[in-house]
Amino acid sequence: xxxxxxxxxxxxxxxxxxxxxxxxxxxxxxxxxxxxxxxxxxxxxxxxxxxxxxxxxxxxxxxxxxxxxxxxxxxxxxxxxxxxxxxxxxxxxxxxxxxxxxxxxxxxxxxxxxxxxxxxxxxxxxxxxxxxxxxxxxxxxxxxxxxxxxxxxxxxxxxxxxxxxxxxxxxxxxxxxxxxxxxxxxxxxxxxxxxxxxxxxxxxxxxxxxxxxxxxxxxxxxxxxxxxxxxxxxxxxxxxxxxxxxxxxxxxxxxxxxxxxxxxxxxxxxxxxxxxxxxxxxxxxxxxxxxxxxxxxxxxxxxxxxxxxxxxxxxxxxxxxxxxxxxxxxxxxxxxxxxxxxxxxxxxxxxxxxxxxxxxxxxxxxxxxxxxxxxxxxxxxxxxxxxxxxxxxxxxxxxxxxxxxxxxxxxxxxxxxxxxxxxxxxxxxxxxxxxxxxxxxxxxxxxxxxxxxxxxxxxxxxxxxxxxxxxxxxxxxxxxxxxxxxxxxxxxxxxxxxxxxxxxxxxxxxxxxxxxxxxxxxxxxxxxxxxxxxxxxxxxxxxxxxxxxxxxxxxxxxxxxxxxxxxxxxxxxxxxxxxxxxxxxxxxxxxxxxxxxxxxxxxxxxxxxxxxxxxxxxxxxxxxxxxxxxxx
Amino acid sequence: xxxxxxxxxxxxxxxxxxxxxxxxxxxxxxxxxxxxxxxxxxxxxxxxxxxxxxxxxxxxxxxxxxxxxxxxxxxxxxxxxxxxxxxxxxxxxxxxxxxxxxxxxxxxxxxxxxxxxxxxxxxxxxxxxxxxxxxxxxxxxxxxxxxxxxxxxxxxxxxxxxxxxxxxxxxxxxxxxxxxxxxxxxxxxxxxxxxxxxxxxxxxxxxxxxxxxxxxxxxxxxxxxxxxxxxxxxxxxxxxxxxxxxxxxxxxxxxxxxxxxxxxxxxxxxxxxxxxxxxxxxxxxxxxxxxxxxxxxxxxxxxxxxx
Numbered sequence: 001x002x003x004x005x006x007x008x009x010x011x012x013x014x015x016x017x018x019x020x021x022x023x024x025x026x027x028x029x030x031x032x033x034x035x036x037x038x039x040x041x042x043x044x045x046x047x048x049x050x051x052x053x054x055x056x057x058x059x060x061x062x063x064x065x066x067x068x069x070x071x072x073x074x075x076x077x078x079x080x081x082x083x084x085x086x087x088x089x090x091x092x093x094x095x096x097x098x099x100x101x102x103x104x105x106x107x108x109x110x111x112x113x114x115x116x117x118x119x120x121x122x123x124x125x126x127x128x129x130x131x132x133x134x135x136x137x138x139x140x141x142x143x144x145x146x147x148x149x150x151x152x153x154x155x156x157x158x159x160x161x162x163x164x165x166x167x168x169x170x171x172x173x174x175x176x177x178x179x180x181x182x183x184x185x186x187x188x189x190x191x192x193x194x195x196x197x198x199x200x201x202x203x204x205x206x207x208x209x210x211x212x213x214x215x216x217x218x219x220x221x222x223x224x225x226x227x228x229x230x231x232x233x234x235x236x237x238x239x240x241x242x243x244x245x246x247x248x249x250x251x252x253x254x255x256x257x258x259x260x261x262x263x264x265x266x267x268x269x270x271x272x273x274x275x276x277x278x279x280x281x282x283x284x285x286x287x288x289x290x291x292x293x294x295x296x297x298x299x300x301x302x303x304x305x306x307x308x309x310x311x312x313x314x315x316x317x318x319x320x321x322x323x324x325x326x327x328x329x330x331x332x333x334x335x336x337x338x339x340x341x342x343x344x345x346x347x348x349x350x351x352x353x354x355x356x357x358x359x360x361x362x363x364x365x366x367x368x369x370x371x372x373x374x375x376x377x378x379x380x381x382x383x384x385x386x387x388x389x390x391x392x393x394x395x396x397x398x399x400x401x402x403x404x405x406x407x408x409x410x411x412x413x414x415x416x417x418x419x420x421x422x423x424x425x426x427x428x429x430x431x432x433x434x435x436x437x438x439x440x441x442x443x444x445x446x447x448x449x450x451x452x453x454x455x456x457x458x459x460x461x462x463x464x465x466x467x468x469x470x471x472x473x474x475x476x477x478x479x480x481x482x483x484x485x486x487x488x489x490x491x492x493x494x495x496x497x498x499x500x501x502x503x504x505x506x507x508x509x510x511x512x513x514x515x516x517x518x519x520x521x522x523x524x525x526x527x528x529x530x531x532x533x534x535x536x537x538x539x540x541x542x543x544x545x546x547x548x549x550x551x552x553x554x555x556x557x558x559x560x561x562x563x564x565x566x567x568x569x570x571x572x573x574x575x576x577x578x579x580x581x582x583x584x585x586x587x588x589x590x591x592x593x594x595x596x597x598x599x600x601x602x603x604x605x606x607x608x609x610x611x612x613x614x615x616x617x618x619x620x621x622x623x624x625x626x627x628x629x630x631x632x
Numbered sequence: 633x634x635x636x637x638x639x640x641x642x643x644x645x646x647x648x649x650x651x652x653x654x655x656x657x658x659x660x661x662x663x664x665x666x667x668x669x670x671x672x673x674x675x676x677x678x679x680x681x682x683x684x685x686x687x688x689x690x691x692x693x694x695x696x697x698x699x700x701x702x703x704x705x706x707x708x709x710x711x712x713x714x715x716x717x718x719x720x721x722x723x724x725x726x727x728x729x730x731x732x733x734x735x736x737x738x739x740x741x742x743x744x745x746x747x748x749x750x751x752x753x754x755x756x757x758x759x760x761x762x763x764x765x766x767x768x769x770x771x772x773x774x775x776x777x778x779x780x781x782x783x784x785x786x787x788x789x790x791x792x793x794x795x796x797x798x799x800x801x802x803x804x805x806x807x808x809x810x811x812x813x814x815x816x817x818x819x820x821x822x823x824x825x826x827x828x829x830x831x832x833x834x835x836x837x838x839x840x841x842x843x844x845x846x847x848x849x850x851x852x853x854x855x856x857x858x859x860x861x862x863x864x865x866x867x868x869x870x871x872x873x874x875x876x877x878x879x880x881x882x883x884x885x886x887x888x889x890x891x892x893x894x895x896x897x898x899x900x901x902x903x904x905x906x907x908x909x910x911x912x913x914x915x916x917x918x919x920x921x922x923x924x925x926x927x928x929x930x931x932x933x934x935x936x937x938x939x
Contacts, residue, residue: 030687031767061763062756071754075680121644136641137634373866376873
């Protein structure tokens with residue numbers, strides 16, 4: 001796929017906004033105005049892809065939520081982009097009855113059922129508005145693309161398909177079916193938008209297998225239905241020059257519970273872990289200079305700021321996977337280059353002021369004019385650069401404060417050592433009982449990672465000691481119950497996976513990374529270098545994509561929706577290595593895995609990987625889910 | 633890849649209709665009645681009608697400009713046949729008409745803007761109308777750009793032509809001057825009775841050299857003039873940008889001015905409050921002192937009284 005999934009989804013959205021007609025490139029085209037109505041699902045899908053300015057460019061004057069109070073605006077076509085749920089349909093029928101707009105273009109995010117379509121027809125008949133309903137479309141866009149190669153299923157009701165919902169001990173079959181249906185529906189929409197039919201591989205005996213079976217069935221049904229098939233020649237042929245089909249690897253979260261809890265050191269993952277980061281938007285609370293004023297003055301107001309981290313932000317794209325000290329250095333460099341350019345513009349001003357007095361010769365004039373022109377034309381770029389530098393300075397400062405307060409670098413180093421099974425220089429007990437390193441949550445995470453990675457369970461006495469230390473530090477011990485259960489189950493199923501055998505090298509204790517002129521004085525923060533190590537998910541992908549034989553992945557099931565008869569074999573028919581792969585984690589994923597996959601695929605020429613998960617959580621949310629599970 | 637289910641929807645409408653008929657539910661009106669009813673019931677929004685009118689007008693202007701663009705720009709029209717020729721008067725006419733038209737469109741948009749906010753209650757409709765007017769203005773700007781590009785090309789060419797003609801004229805004058813002096817000397821020579829009616833080789837060479845020198849001078853002058861013109865055009869563009877920025881800064885400075893005025897008022901009020909507070913404090917202290925002194929005097933008095 002030459003175009004990333006992000007581009008495809010954006011193109012689909014733009015076409016929808018253009019009344020589902022192919023867009024005409026005309027610089028002096030007549031303006032056509034419309035109103036966009038979406039529900040929360042639609043909002044989550046549109047907001048990472050199109051900014052308000054881009055919506056304006058497409059002719060949208062107003063964009064409103066479906067369930068808000070809307071006033072009638074006559075003579076305007078309205079484009080609806082909603083999920084076909086009961087309440088949405090009711091609200092749309094109400095709109096039809098109240099005759100809010102002139103014509104209605106209904107677009108459903110996933111396929112609508114026949115009975116609901118008849119409900120709308122009924123309301124339209126009752127309101128004598130049948131001719132007003134101009135077009136009805138099924139858009140098949142039920143997934144949220146965050147990056148060019150990363151997508152999540154949903155953000156709104158993610159408790160319904162969270163890790164906890166899937167792994168609850170008291171889950172009923174019907175609930176499980178409902179969850180699986182939601183996941184499969186979104187994955188199906190994803191493949192329709194991508195325009196390719198994958199070869200599916202999944203591990204046995206997990207939720208991932210259920211998803212795979214259902215997805216295979218759905219794809220197969222759709223292919224057989226020749227009349228309404230969504231994978232017809234024009235979507236497949238257009239722009240797809242490779243005859244290779246992509247590989248879909250479905251894994252379950254239970255393969256690897258340690259990675260979501262891991263403390264991380266790369267920029268994007270840190271921002272997600274430490275700050276409030278959703279759908280490419282980070283919300284910061286800026287406290288402008290905390291002062292202790294004892295005379296009872298009002299406390300300084302904290303102002304909330306939110307920033308969008310988009311693909312247009314070049315700095316973000318370049319550095320979102322780099323380790324944090326590198327990011328700090330780069331911000332410094334950008335700031336310096338920006339200052340140099342600013343100085344040059346200022347110097348130009350002084351030159352012009354001096355030269356304007358005597359009648360310069362033509363050559364002088366031409367030189368200065370050229371300089372002026374270039375300076376003026378580069379002004380907008382400079383302003384944009386300054387804005388980005390400010391943004392990243394603020395974000396990185398906030399992250400740095402958190403790191404310093406919680407000593408996250410120490411945790412990171414320690415966990416890397418645990419996960420790579422090298423010797424630990426500080427005992428776990430010391431780490432836990434250290435009062436000024438990290439919140440209770442951090443300590444809990446550390447302990448759980450240790451527990452997961454220990455080859456045999458620590459003895460009862462040790463465990464008691466640890467528990468006591470943890471409760472002293474203020475942690476909640478409920479996740480432990482669940483982890484014990486999981487470990488027992490995991491041990492029954494397969495051997496515990498190892499995490500590779502490379503270590504993180506601390507490059508120098510207490511090294512001052514920045515010079516004194518900078519804002520990022522990282523004293524006491526170790527300049528750690530991330531060594532490449534493959535997480536379990538990456539290793540599974542590696543085995544499957546290169547068709548390597550490995551006891552772990554050999555008994556993964558194999559599904560090919562294009563084959564006439566499904567078989568239960570795990571022998572792949574296709575022996576060639578794949579060029580494209582999609583890794584989907586059922587039960588939740590996070591940026592650490594994503595970054596690991598990106599790093600892995602960078603080393604391979606000409607291969608692409610897309611990462612998807614049913615929900616995106618950071619360690620805090622995951623611990624909460626684990627503790628809820630452990631409470632039962 | 634989206635699936636068009638409009639036909640499915642229409643089919644559902646039919647099924648629902650038949651079902652309603654079967655169940656005896658009163659059917660809705662037929663499409664014809666629907667249209668009639670809608671036509672009479674809902675008042676067509678005045679605003680959007682007029683906005684659409686303005687847009688169609690701008691569209692007409694654009695079509696007109698594009699249609700005559702080729703003829704307009706055609707520099708060698710005096711060489712072409714009569715069909716495609718466009719005289720300068722016609723071009724001026726087009727310019728004038730286009731300008732008047734654009735002005736009327738801009739006025740119409742302005743009028744719509746003032747009226748749009750009058751009889752509207754809901755903020756959504758207001759926002760919608762403001763956005764619609766922004767789009768229309770944008771469209772007008774784009775069409776005006778077409779026109780101004782055309783005109784800039786024409787003006788440049790006119791200026792070039794004038795310069796060229798001036799230079800030619802100058803050259804011609806010098807040449808005829810030369811010729812006259814030559815003819816004079818020739819007459820003189822003729823009077824001498826040489827009988828030659830052609831110039832001697834040295835004189836020919838001299839004249840040729842001078843010609844060459846003059847041509848070179850004219851060329852360099854011409855080049856310099858062209859350069860200057862280019863620079864002036866650039867400067868004018870920069871000037872535009874600067875004025876824009878200055879206007880922006882102007883509004884910002886106004887804002888800051890307002891804020892500063894507000895701030896000084898607040899500070900004055902604050903000072904007043906502080907002064908009052910100090911006075912009250914002082915007054916309070918006086919009373920306390922007085923009370924204490926009175927108490928001590930009363931004590932002394934009682935003591936003296938008792939003993």
